[in-house]
Amino acid sequence: MWDVISDKLRQAKKIVFVTGAGISQESGIPTFRGKDGFWRKYDPMKLATIDAFYEDPKLVWEWYEERRKNILDANPNPGHVAIAELEKYKQISVLTQNIDGLHQRAGSSSVYELHGSIITIRCTVCDFNDKITSEFSQIPPLCKCGNMLRPDVVWFGEALPQKVWESAIEEARSCDVMVVVGTSLVVSPANLLPVYARQNGATMVEVNIDQTPMSSSMYLSLRTSAAKALPRLVDILS
Structure with missing residues (x-):
């Protein structure tokens, strides 16, 4: 070849x-657009946009936490x-x-x-950014500044x-x-x-x-x- x-x-x-x-x-790890892709099971506009996150941050975080665990189990x-x-x-x-x-x-x-990376998080307001090192005590997790943390990934519509x-x-x-x-x-x-x-x-x-x-x-x-x-x-x- x-x-x-x-x-x-x-x-x-x-x-x-x-x-x-x-x-x-x-x-x-399933692809997004393949026959077994994530987008076949979920509406991306309900899970992978900033509007979806603010509308239902718990749903978005639970989905990303499931994905993160699957990824960490992969080699x-x-x-x-x-x-x-x-x-x-x-x-x-x-x-x-x-x-x-x-x-x-x-x-x-x-x-x-x-x-971006599913292994890291960042604050929705301040400059905090770090790797996820343990399970969260609450979903959605909060930053030390009191605002919500989000997965450090690029969502639809974001630069x-x-x-x-x-x-x-x-x-x-x-x-x-x-x-x-x-x-x-x-x-x-x-x-x-x-x-x-x-x-x-x-x-x-x-x-x-x-x-x-x-x-x-x-x-x-x-x-x-x-x-x-x-x-x-x-x-x-x-």
Whole structure:
């Protein structure tokens, strides 16, 4: 599969991965848009907007707590591990739409979480931000300032964290190879990252079991899973 671009991979100084829910699905975490996705069971407008949160913060928190527990029970799969192992051979950055932290748990050291993290919380009013280290004594949890805490994730209608987004654009613009893994490329503005990479002349690769709107513009588009495909990349570069 990778043989057609093996020379480009070996010559590359920086490889950037753009990852979506598909890579984490192989760890047992459902995607949002797949046939078993979360959005098939719940109305996202009742669970993943700031208006929904203020309307029923207990419901939203209970749903996110269930998701967080499922995520913490999951383990990085061979796709996550392969990306981390590549740091032995190349400069690697990961621009992820996932909020599960599996890239970091696999050992990746340069991860930009475009949509935040389900492992952290922040205050709805003050600047408090921290990791969740224990069960909450009440739902919704309250900050020391007395206001509600919320999951530190990007909800529908909210802007991406500005510093993270600016860094992600710079990573995309400076890579030699971009590998887009397990993302539908329909969510804006993350779907612009391949555009920035192409403008820089990067070699574009897609790993996705389904075709995406950008499949036809890829140098190589593989209809397979990350867990099957990405370890092969390690074999090429090792």
